[in-house]
Amino acid sequence: MTETLPSTLSTAAPPVACLRQTTRRYGDVVALDRVDLALAAGQLTALLGPNGAGKTTAVRLLLGLLRPTSGKAELFGRSPQERAARERVGVMLQISGVPPTLTVREHVHLFSAYYPSPLTLHETLERAGLSEVAHRRFGDLSGGQQQRLMFALAICGNPDALFLDEPTAGLDVEGRRAFWIEIRRLIAHGRSILLTTHYLEEADALADRIVVLHQGRIVADGTPATIKQRTAGRRIRCVTSLPPARLEQLPGVRAIQPDRDGFVLLTTTAETTARALLQLDPTISDLEITTARLEDAFLSLTSVSETASASQDVHA
Amino acid sequence: MTRTSVLATSALARPRRSRLAICALEAWYEFVKTLRLPAYTIPTLSFPAMFYVIFGLGLGVSRPVGETDAATYFVATYGTFGVMGAALFGFGVGVAIERGQGWLLLKRATPMPVTAYFFAKVVMTLLFGTAIVLMLSMLGVVAGGVRLSLGSWLALGSATVFGAMPSCALGLAIGYLAGPNSAVPLVNLIYLPVAFASGLWLPIQFLPTWLQEAAVILPPYHHSQLALAAIGADRGGPIWGHVLVLVGSTGVFLGAAYLAYLRDEGKTYG
Numbered sequence: 289m290t291e292t293l294p295s296t297l298s299t300a301a302p303p304v305a306c307l308r309q310t311t312r313r314y315g316d317v318v319a320l321d322r323v324d325l326a327l328a329a330g331q332l333t334a335l336l337g338p339n340g341a342g343k344t345t346a347v348r349l350l351l352g353l354l355r356p357t358s359g360k361a362e363l364f365g366r367s368p369q370e371r372a373a374r375e376r377v378g379v380m381l382q383i384s385g386v387p388p389t390l391t392v393r394e395h396v397h398l399f400s401a402y403y404p405s406p407l408t409l410h411e412t413l414e415r416a417g418l419s420e421v422a423h424r425r426f427g428d429l430s431g432g433q434q435q436r437l438m439f440a441l442a443i444c445g446n447p448d449a450l451f452l453d454e455p456t457a458g459l460d461v462e463g464r465r466a467f468w469i470e471i472r473r474l475i476a477h478g479r480s481i482l483l484t485t486h487y488l489e490e491a492d493a494l495a496d497r498i499v500v501l502h503q504g505r506i507v508a509d510g511t512p513a514t515i516k517q518r519t520a521g522r523r524i525r526c527v528t529s530l531p532p533a534r535l536e537q538l539p540g541v542r543a544i545q546p547d548r549d550g551f552v553l554l555t556t557t558a559e560t561t562a563r564a565l566l567q568l569d570p571t572i573s574d575l576e577i578t579t580a581r582l583e584d585a586f587l588s589l590t591s592v593s594e595t596a597s598a599s600q601d602v603h604a
Numbered sequence: 605m606t607r608t609s610v611l612a613t614s615a616l617a618r619p620r621r622s623r624l625a626i627c628a629l630e631a632w633y634e635f636v637k638t639l640r641l642p643a644y645t646i647p648t649l650s651f652p653a654m655f656y657v658i659f660g661l662g663l664g665v666s667r668p669v670g671e672t673d674a675a676t677y678f679v680a681t682y683g684t685f686g687v688m689g690a691a692l693f694g695f696g697v698g699v700a701i702e703r704g705q706g707w708l709l710l711k712r713a714t715p716m717p718v719t720a721y722f723f724a725k726v727v728m729t730l731l732f733g734t735a736i737v738l739m740l741s742m743l744g745v746v747a748g749g750v751r752l753s754l755g756s757w758l759a760l761g762s763a764t765v766f767g768a769m770p771s772c773a774l775g776l777a778i779g780y781l782a783g784p785n786s787a788v789p790l791v792n793l794i795y796l797p798v799a800f801a802s803g804l805w806l807p808i809q810f811l812p813t814w815l816q817e818a819a820v821i822l823p824p825y826h827h828s829q830l831a832l833a834a835i836g837a838d839r840g841g842p843i844w845g846h847v848l849v850l851v852g853s854t855g856v857f858l859g860a861a862y863l864a865y866l867r868d869e870g871k872t873y874g
Contacts, residue, residue, distance in 0.1 A: 351713045354869060371715045379713040383706030389640035390633060398633050401621050402716045425640075441710070451713075 301329040302365060304449045304480040305350045310359035312345050319345040321504040322359065327449075327482055332475050334491035335484040337501035343484040344382065346501065347453050350482070351379060364448075375404055378442035380452045388427025392418050392437055395426065396444050403445030415470060416440035432463045439467065449480040456490060468494060522558035525576040526550050528569045538564045550574060627720045634724035635731065638694075648693060649735060652686025655805070656740050657747075665748040669807050670837040675748025677807060679740045680831040683764040685804040686740070688824050690732035691771035692778070692791050695725055699779025700787035703868070722776070729772055733765040752835060759834035767827035770850055773857035774823075780864035804828055808839065823853040 303326035312320040320342040327333050327350075335343045348354040349361045352368025363373040386395070396413065400406035413419045416436045421429060426437065435458055442450055456464045464487075471494055475481060485491055491498050492512045500508040500515070508515055527550035528535070535544050540557035555561040558577050565572055621629075638645060660678030669677040702708045711721060741757065744750035752760070775791070782790045799805060801815055802825035808816055819825040826846040832838040833846070 353709060353713055371717070374713065374715040377713075379710065381706060381710050381713065383710055385701070385705030386707055387637050387702070389637050394633060394636065398629060399714060401626055401629050402714045445714070 303327055303362075304329050305363045305368075305482070306361070307346065307349060307356075308360040308362070310349060310356045310361055312342075312349060312354060313357045318504050320349070323501075323504070323506055325499065325506065327480060328497070329480050330475070330478050331496040332471070332481040332483060332494050333497045333499060334495035335482060335499050335501060336488065336491050340503075341501040342504040343501055344453055345504075347381075347451055347482065347484060351377070351451060375402075375445070376448040378445050378447035378450045380438050380442045380450075380455045382454050382457065383438075386426050386434070386437070389425055391423050391425050392429070392433075392440070393422040395437060396440050399441045400444045403447070405446055406444055407446045412440050412444040415443060417466065431458055432460065435459055435463070439470070443470075443474070447479070450474065450482070452481065452483045454484055454486065456485065456487060464490070521580055522555050522561075523578050523580045524553040524555060524558060524561060524565070525574070525578075526553075526565065526572055527574045528565065528572045530565075530569050534568070538568075554580060623717050623720070626717060627723045630716070630720040630724040631727040634728050638728055644693070648686075648690050648732060649739065651689065652682045652736050653739050653743060655685065656682040656743060659805070661743070661748050670809065670832075670839075672835055672837045675744050676750045676752070676835055677832070677837050679737075679744045679750060680760060680764065680835055680837065681804045681807070681828050683737045683740050683760075684767065684802075684824065684828040684831050685799050686736035687729075687733035687764055687768045688771045688799065688804070688827065689795060690736065691729045691768040692775045692795050693788075694729050694732065695772050695775025696778035696782065696791045697775075697787045698725060699776060700782045701784045703779060704784035726772060729768060730765055733768055734761070737761050737764050756834055760831055763827075763830040763834050767830050767850055770823040770827070770853040770857055773854045773861060777857050777861035777864050780861055780868050798822055798824055801825075802828055823850060826850055 306326040307320075307323050309322050309324060310320060311318065311322050319340075323342075323346065325346065335346060337343050345354065349356055350363060350368060352361065352363065352370075352374070361368055363370075364376055366373040368374070390398075392413070393409065396409055396418075400409065400412065406412075407415070410419075413422050416439050418433065418436055418440055421433055424433075426434065429437065435455075439455065442452065456467055459467060468490070471481065471483075475494075483491070483494065495512055498508070498510065498512055498515050499506055525547060532544060532546075532551070535541065535551060535553060538553070538555075538561050540555040540561040541553050542556060543554045545552045553561060562575070562577065565575070656678055660675055660682060663674065665673060665675040667674040699708070708721070712718065737760075741750070741761070774794070778787060778790055778794070801811070802808070802819055802822045803811060803816075804824060808819060808825070808828075811819070826849040829838045829841070830843065830846045830850070833843055
């Protein structure tokens with residue numbers, strides 16, 4: 289049930305970055321547990337998972353900001369700590385503060401200087417949509433503009449690969465769409481991108497490949513289409529008086545989740561599940577059967593693995 | 605990897621910047637960044653001058669202190685006090701804030717040589733230190749009748765400014781240990797009592813005997829003695845002894861900062 293697709297894709301180009309049997313602990317907490325992951329060149333890989341799944345840890349290991357407890361992290365075939373590797377990477381991290389007294393232009397100017405062949409200031413500001421506010425101090429920018437500056441700092445070095453940790457967090461819909469256009473453009477120009485996101489819609493819209501992390505392990509790895517296929521296929525929403533434990537036992541059900549006043553059930557066989565529901569609960573209302581979305585795929589994958597690890601604990 | 609250069613048509617054939625050029629640019633923006641923070645720059649520059657005016661000039665410029673007069677003596681000790689503060693706050697609070705906010709992490713993910721970041725902060729400390737020493741010296745000359753030979757001025761200035769290295773290193777360790785909000789109180793908790801016990805507020809010979817003896821374990825004491833030696837008002841003892849303590853304690857604090865950095869790396873979770 290929890291079998292994982294092979295994470296090494298057979299491409300001719302060497303991987304942009306990879307983790308090999310990488311484990312990272314923080315004290316007693318295992319943030320990443322023997323993960324193998326190779327990022328293919330020219331692709332957008334989305335790293336997906338709930339909070340605490342290990343996404344940020346994976347990104348930081350690949351960038352050499354954390355050392356693995358065991359195993360290995362590589363960036364362009366080198367140690368991620370090496371300057372030659374970092375010169376080919378642009379980065380957006382989730383950070384809470386940027387020196388507020390420097391202007392947009394000054395921040396970009398300084399970061400550009402770190403790289404061997406950066407974009408011109410003009411190009412970077414244009415791409416990031418910051419030309420109008422180039423002379424404004426960071427502290428005087430709106431939230432969306434601040435986020436765009438973080439993007440500008442990631443692309444200013446004209447890097448081969450981009451690591452974007454939750455790049456659209458806090459952006460409005462319009463801002464997110466504009467950002468997507470830039471991302472697609474970078475992919476079209478042969479850049480490789482690793483993106484972590486909470487917006488599953490975003491992964492679906494942009495990614496060539498989705499890697500789902502849960503509790504420090506890869507629980508699914510494939511194209512958005514494969515990930516969708518791997519779910520139960522149908523999604524039933526209803527308002528019912530049946531207890532969750534009973535719902536889980538219904539035929540075909542693979543995962544359930546409370547949803548407002550009712551429940552969402554993911555099922556392999558919508559018809560038998562629905563029939564059982566109607567028999568057991570004559571008061572059922574708002575019954576709705578639709579195809580599963582990526583969100584559901586995600587829920588199904590992570591909750592299945594929870595059940596699996598719970599049963600492992602019982603046997604241990 | 606196949607790669608079109610559409611994004612970078614205008615940027616391809618540009619010479620790579622040297623490490624030195626990056627360091628210089630980093631220092632320049634550190635300067636600009638700090639200069640635009642009057643809430644930091646004004647107190648850092650004016651406190652030592654204020655103390656000097658009150659204690660060095662206000663209580664009688666010609667009062668004898670050690671081998672010299674109050675106006676001259678306090679240029680060395682309040683100069684040391686000011687430079688020490690600039691080092692502790694610039695490093696301690698600066699690093700704690702930028703680390704706490706994740707800004708330092710982002711910079712570490714770039715090809716920026718880590719030395720550039722610290723170089724910039726050292727340059728800022730030296731600039732602030734020089735400004736403080738110049739200010740006190742001018743006050744001393746104009747209002748306190750301080751007269752020294754050019755050689756003594758230069759020795760006094762360089763001892764006061766460069767003696768702050770242990771304070772830079774200690775500040776760095778605090779920057780890696782403290783959070784963005786706890787850095788200021790923590791620095792003050794160390795700065796003010798240590799400055800007092802090192803004889804930076806009142807001349808060391810005015811302190812209780814046990815404190816005078818205990819002061820030899822404090823690097824700022826040696827910092828001030830080095831500055832006082834330039835005007836012939838130190839308590840004796842070889843110059844190299846002070847230099848050795850300053851260099852040694854810098855090494856110890858850098859080691860502490862490195863341990864704090866490793867601890868910080870182990871804790872960051874996300």
